Amino acid sequence: MGLPDAGPFAPDPRHRPVMLAEVIAHLAPRPGEVHLDGTFGAGGYTRAILGAGASVIAVDRDPTAIRAGQALAEAAEGRLTLVEGRFGDLDAHVRAAGRETVDGVVLDIGVSSMQFDEAERGFSFRFDGPLDMRMGGDGPSAADIVNTAEEIEIARILWVYGEERKSGPIARAIVRRRAERPFERTRELADLCEAVLGRAKKPHEIHPATRTFQALRIHVNGELDELARALGAAEAVLAEGGRLVVVSFHSLEDRIVKRFLADRSRERAGGSRHAPETAVPDPTFVMIAKGAVEPGEAETAVNPRARSAKLRAARRTGAPVRRAIDAEALGVPDPAPRRGRARA
Structure with missing residues (x-):
């Protein structure tokens, strides 16, 4: 799958957008169209869309990303609208830009490589920095959560959002440690996870802090609820024939996208010999890709972040928008503590 000759919008060599060729092949931008890039980041997808001749409404909750995109907006000469x-x-955002519909929506869920590489943002344990993790700088930080939340709440967050099997021991260790002094730095939390779980024994094993950092980041930014809302919003603004492309990086995200598209592309409800089939609204999407598209070996060899990526894509029909999004039905987990002890 080749990419258009992007000219002045050629990819920034410092950042590798995941599955760029596959995203553009499924999004299929054309001159005169308008697409929305809901996760602008370093602008990788936006550059390729502009290079294909389409215009872009690019959204990012990170003001740093919006500021960094100003030069690209100038080069686009009116074809790029940046939205914080x-x-x-x-x-x-589409309505604020003076439009009712767009021809494509692309979402790259999670944290951009640019954010991971900035120690002061606190997203990565590879660099010591403030334990922050907020994409937009508003609301409680990761440090606020680990320093003030109850043990059972911390354990639940780690289990639900990080699928961390040792969520209970990590939560107990966090509470003991913060009684001595509060957490302020990413290295402090990463070291605690290593102390509880032990160091990785083989080069290919993930760092012991990976799931804890993932869970806190998702919780701090409300990422899964945001994804569910975005899918419903995309259904509302995509023109007939418009394409939706979503790249996700772990099972919780992919499950939400998979369930949404399965529900919205369904033509009838299943029946049985005891109960007849029931009518459902006309499908609002038809699948472009059959199942999830995964990156090729060549990409994963040069871009380790791509290893867990999955792409799902669908095309909007002319059917009316369906009912409001049911986050629970899509698999958005509830991190509220449940009765009983935390996982041991």
Whole structure:
């Protein structure tokens, strides 16, 4: 799958957008169209869309990303509109840009490589920095959560959002440690996870802090609820024939996208000999890709971040928008503590 000759919008060699060729092949931008990039980041997808001749409304809740994109907006000469905001509100962003519909929506869920590489953002344990993890700089930080939340709440967050099997012991260790002094730095939390779980024994094993950092980041930024809202908003603003492309990086995200598209592309409800089939609204999407598309070996060899990526894509029909999003039905987990002890 080749990419258009992007000219002045050629990819920034410092950042590798995941599955760029596959994203553009499924999004299929054309001159005169308008697409929305809901996760602008370093602008990788936006550059390729501009290079294909389409215009872009690019959204990012990170003001740093928006500031960094100003030069690209100038080069686009009116074809790029930068919006600081949440992609869950993408329908509102489209209307604010003076449009009712767009021809494509692309979402790259999670944290950009640019954010991971900035120690002061606190997303990565590879660099010591403030334990922050906020994409937009508003609301409680990761340090606020680990320093003030109850043990059972911390354990639940780590289990639900990080699928951390030792969430209970890590939560107990966090509470003991913060009684001595509060957490302030990423290295402090990473060291605690290593102390509880032990160091990785083989080069290919993930760092012991990986799931804890993932869980806190998702919780701090409300990422899964935001994804569910964005899918519903995309359904509302995509024109008939418009394409939706979503790249996710772990099972919780992919499950939400998979369930949404399965529900929205369903033509009838299943029946049985005891109960007849029941009518459902006309499908609002038809699948472009059959199942999840995964990156090729060549990409994963040069871009380790791509290893867990999955792409799902669908095309909007002319059917009316369906009912409001049911986050629970899509698999958005509830991190609220449940009765009983934390996982041992």
